[in-house]
């Protein structure tokens with residue numbers, strides 16, 4: 001079905017001795033074929049745990065993006081767009097089956113390219129990928145319009161049509177999972193996709209694309225074009241034949257995307273991260289709160305849009321919390337992501353590690369108290385120790401800016417009003433957590449916290465059935481659930497005159 005002039009990742013990469021095999025070349029996936037970039041350029045991609053080059057990846061720029069968009073348009077106008085919805089759902093289910101059968105390869109490849117621990121990819125990312133895909137496969141034949149009664153001489157109804165070609169731009173913190181959050185609902189609706197993975201983590205996206213072809217999803221329905229943001233990403237956002245852009249990443253790029261999308265009034269969904277507050281009251285179960293606070297900030301080395309990066313603790317339990325929190329953080333196993341018992345791997349890149357270490361210096365200069373961590377772990381690989389700052393003031397940069405690393409800031413508060421003021425006092429509003437046994441207080445907080453998701457007596461779980469997203473610098477629009485179906489479809493109204501021709505509504509003045 002696609003070009004055989006390349007080796008699949010399976011054959012090309014020997015996991016146990018990358019060095020012996022040497023970096024492999026990975027081409028773009030456009031129109032069902034693996035093709036080099038038109039420019040002939042390749043860029044290197046690394047294993048962040050060892051800093052070794054693991055593959056050379058074809059570098060898409062505007063010319064390749066144009067080709068990918070054309071092929072997506074062709075697929076949309078062709079077989080995919082015309083396929084029976086139930087068949088589309090079946091194709092997605094076959095894809096899910098193939099992902100399941102190739103799960104171990106995907107887990108290892110994701111770990112190798114992103115530094116994420118295999119254990120957490122197996123437990124979290126891969127199951128979420130499959131859940132997302134099967135959930136939206138189920139939607140494919142359940143996307144219906146409505147008959148909406150208006151007047152006696154007319155039959156008026158809506159149908160929901162796919163918006164067309166979707167540009168999906170994804171980050172490196174959850175390459176498979178966030179990729180699937182965008183692809184699955186888009187394809188279920190009958191859209192076609194040009195996926196631009198992050199330049200740091202392009203490998204699993206290419207493999208996903210191959211598996212889609214193998215599952216019988218037609219050529220051109222899912223194109224995968226690794227490349228850099230300023231070239232490939234910008235070309236996708238500026239392309240006049242892309243109908244919708246869905247993006248997860250930084251607020252600055254989100255802003256640029258929003259401006260560029262004006263070129264042809266593209267629909268845009270933006271998920272831009274946060275500085276989420278995790279608020280702990282004295283009547284909470286402290287053991288549970290400590291455990292969840294730890295996972296909330298150190299999971300995926302803190303490279304999580306909804307990380308509980310600001311921990312707000314009532315002054316009466318502040319010291320006790322800090323002691324328990326620091327003790328737990330210091331027992332976290334940091335190291336080789338391929339070791340089953342590793343809980344924390346490296347950060348994704350040298351740039352990200354340096355950015356995090358710079359924030360540690362900023363925190364120290366601002367007068368926050370460094371309780372633990374704050375330095376690199378080991379000499380190679382981009383590891384940073386779990387880091388905790390105490391006595392942090394709300395106004396400090398480390399309390400206001402997204403660090404996107406394993407750095408917790410712990411802020412004391414004195415009462416509900418104080419906690420709310422601090423919690424709502426950043427430019428983000430993606431998520432928040434509140435820990436208490438008092439139902440009245442819980443409801444006051446779920447009502448008053450500015451966040452797209454509020455966790456009560458837990459922190460961090462997500463489910464594809466629930467709308468996900470934020471506002472202000474966290475972006476806008478929602479992914480997941482039925483919200484994503486709305487993102488990739490547009491209602492069309494049909495008005496059928498059913499009265500006698502002499503009283504045709506069209507002859508009547510509007511309204």
Ligand code: NAI
Pocket residue numbers: 169170171172173196197198199227228229230232233234237248249250251253254256257271272273274304305355402403404
């Ligand atoms: P980024 O926003 O630059 O990268 C995310 C994606 O956007 C990548 O695929 C990149 O190639 C693409 N991109 C970059 N510039 C673009 C442009 N002009 N047009 C179109 N696409 C473009 O994020 P970066 O620089 O890797 O990380 C910086 C910070 O952003 C992180 O420290 C973190 O605070 C935040 N971030 C938030 C994420 C989230 O999950 N909400 C994910 C990644 C980063």
Ligand code: MG
Pocket residue numbers: 229250253
């Ligand atoms: Mg960037």
